[in-house]
Amino acid sequence: MSKLELVFVPAPAVGHLVSTCKFAEKLLDRVERLCITILIIRPPPPWDVSIDAYIKRSSSAPEGRRIQYITLPQAEPPPAEELAKSIENYFSLLIANYRPIVKEAIISNKWPDSNPKIIGLPPSSVLFLCFGSAGFFEPPQLIEMAIALEESGVRFLWSIRWPVDAEPTKFENLLPEGFLERTKNRGIACGWAPQVNIFAHEATGAFVSHCDWNSTAESVWHGVPILRWPLYAEQHVNAFQLVNDLETAVKLTLDYRMRKSDYRENVKAEDMEKSIRCIIDSENPMRKRVKAMGEICRKALMESGSSFNSMGRFFETILDS
Template sequence: MIESQKPRVREAVSAELARSGARLAGFVLDMLCTSMLDLAEEFGAPSYIYFTSGAAFLRFQLHVQESHDEEGFDITEFKDAELACPGLTRPVPSKVIPSGFLNKEWLDSSTTITRNFRKTKGILVNTVRELESYALESLSGGMNIPKVYPVGPILNLKGEPESSSESSGSEEDEVMRWLDQQPESSVAFLCFGSMGGFCAEQVKEIACALEGSGHRFLWSLRRLEGGPALTPTTTDYGDVREVLPEGFADRTTEVGRVIGWAPQAVVLAHRSVGGFVSHCGWNSTLESMWFGVPMATWPMYAEQQFNAFLLVKELEIAAEIKMDYRTESGEIVSAEEIERGIRSLMEQNNPMKEKMKEFCDKVRGALMDGASSSSSIAEFIEDIKINYRSESGKIVTTEEVKRGTKSLMELAKQLDEGDDI
C-alpha cells in the first residue's frame, strides 16, 4: 500500500515546490514508510525517521536486525529464554517479544524497514532523555546507527474524539461530572486504546475483579470483533448490560461507570484519577507520565508487551496485571489476577506513585526552553541545514571547514598522546 503511494507523493511534493518556490530541506518519514527513501533520493534531499515508540524499543529493533543480518540469528525460533539487548539493563524474556517479530513473514518486513533506518540522516524518537537515558546512550556513538533525537513527549492532550460519531459532548460532560464528585486519586481508569477490546467471557472476569477490589472505577469497554487477531478491531457494545454480570451495574452504581469511547487525556488529567489500567501503547504511556498517574499493565498487540516489561521491570513505575498477554492468544485473564493488579495499583502507600511523580516532572520539564527535548529539536533543525547543504551540493562555508579542521586537529593530538578514543 505504501509503495503504491509513491507516485502521489512525488506529484504532491513537486506541485508544492513549484507553487511555493520553496527549497526541499528533507523528508521526515513515519517509521513504517521507509520505502519512501527512494523518493527522497530522487529529490536529492536527506531523509529522517519519526519513531513513534520509545528509545529502548528502537534499540531492540536495531539489535534484532543486526543480529539477523550479521549472525543469522532467527528470533522466531527464540522461545522460553531471555535475550540480552543493548539499551536495557535486564535481558528481555521471549514472552514479551512483540508478535510481529515471532512471525517469519512479519519479521522479514521488520528487518527490511529497520535496515532502511540506517540509510537515513537521523531518527526522531518520541521520548525524553531523562526517561530513557540508558537506551539513548546505547544508540549513540557509531554502530552504523544514525543520529537519534529525543524530541518527546509529542502528545495530543486535547482529548478530542477521533470522529464526531464516537462521543457526544453530553456523554463526555456526564463522565466529567461523575469524576468531579469522586475523592482525589480514588478512581481506577481502565482504557485499552482504539484496538483494545474484550469478548463477553473476559468482560465478566474484569467486572468481578473491579467489584471485588472495592475501588472506584471508570471503565472504557469495547467489543473485540472477529475473535483474537494480530491486528484486532473493536466496536462499542450496543448495551454493556448484556455482557456484564447480572446486577453488576446496579451494585456498582455509586462507585463505578462503564462507558464506550473515553476522552483519555482529559480523564487522566482529572484529580480524582489515581491509577490507569492500560494496554501500554507508547502514546498512552507518555500521557500517563505527563499527568503523573501510575499504571497497571495489560498489553494487547504490537510492541505493547515490550513496553509493559520496560514499565514494570526497568523503570519500576507500573504494577503488573498480565505483562505477556496477547490478543491473538484468546487467553482469558482471571478475575483474581486482575483484582490483584488493581489493588497493587491503587494502594495508598504505593512507591510507584512517588516515582511516577518524578517522571512527570522530567517529562514536562523536557519541553522547557533550553531543556533536553527542546535542545534536541533545535539541534535537529541545525542538522537539517547542514545535511541539506551536503545533499544539494552547495558550497561548504569557510566557517564549517574551520570547525571541522579544529575537531580533526584535537583528535590527532589525542591519538599522538596515546589516549584511548
C-alpha cells in the same frame, strides 16, 4: 518570509491523532511561519465518531487556525482474514493502500500563501481502564474484569471497545447481570473516553493499560501509575520496561494476546483484584516514583530541556533539507 508547511499522516486511531496534534501545536508555538496539514485516515465505525469530535474541538482552538485537517478518501481495506491473523500486519497493509491517496492529497491541498465526568471525587481515588482504539476483549474476559472491579470496591471509569468487525452492543449484554446497577454509584462504563483529560484530573489514581507508547507517555507525564496489560505489537516490550526498569507499573500479565490465540489465557478476577488493590493503595511507594518521573518529563519540555532541544534540532534539519 514565505510559509513552511509540514504534513503528518497519523495511524487510523484517535489516540495517534491526538498525539500528532499535540506535537503539531508545540511546533506551531516555536515557529511563526509554520503551517501544518494533518491527513486523516478514517477508521471504520464506530471509531470514526471520536475522530470527528476531536477534530471539531481542535479546529476551534487558537492553534487550529494553522492546522489544516483533510479526511482522505477510503482506500480498499485488506481482506478480513488478515485481521484475524495479525492486527499489526492488517494495519501495515491498510496504510500501504493509502500511499497513492496521500501523495495526491499532498499535491492537491497546499496551504495558500497566507468527556465522562469524574468531578468532585477524592484525589487519586479513581481507577481508569482503557486499552486504546483497537484494544478489545472477548466476553469471558470482560466478565472476569467486571468481577474484579466489583469485588475490589474501587471507583472506576472503564472504556470498553468493540472489534472492528463486530456490531456494537449494549454493555449490559457483555457484563455480568446487574453489574452496572450494583456499581452505578462508584463506576462508569463508556465507549471512547478523553484520555488526556482524565489523566489530568486529580481524582485519577491509577491506569489499567495496554501499554502502547502514547498511553504510557501520557500516564507518566501526569504522574499516574500503570497496571500493565499489553495486548499486541510493541506493548509487551513497553510493559516489561515499565515494571522491571522504570518501576512505574504493577505487573498483572505479560502473556495475554488479543484475539484467539493458543498462547492466551484469560486473566482471572482474583489476580486482577489483587493487583488493583496494590496499585490504588495510597501508601504504595510507586506513586512517588511516577510523580517524580512526571516532573522529569515536564523539565524536558522547558527551554534548554532535552525534548526542547531535540525539537529545535528536528526543525533545523527540516529547514536545512
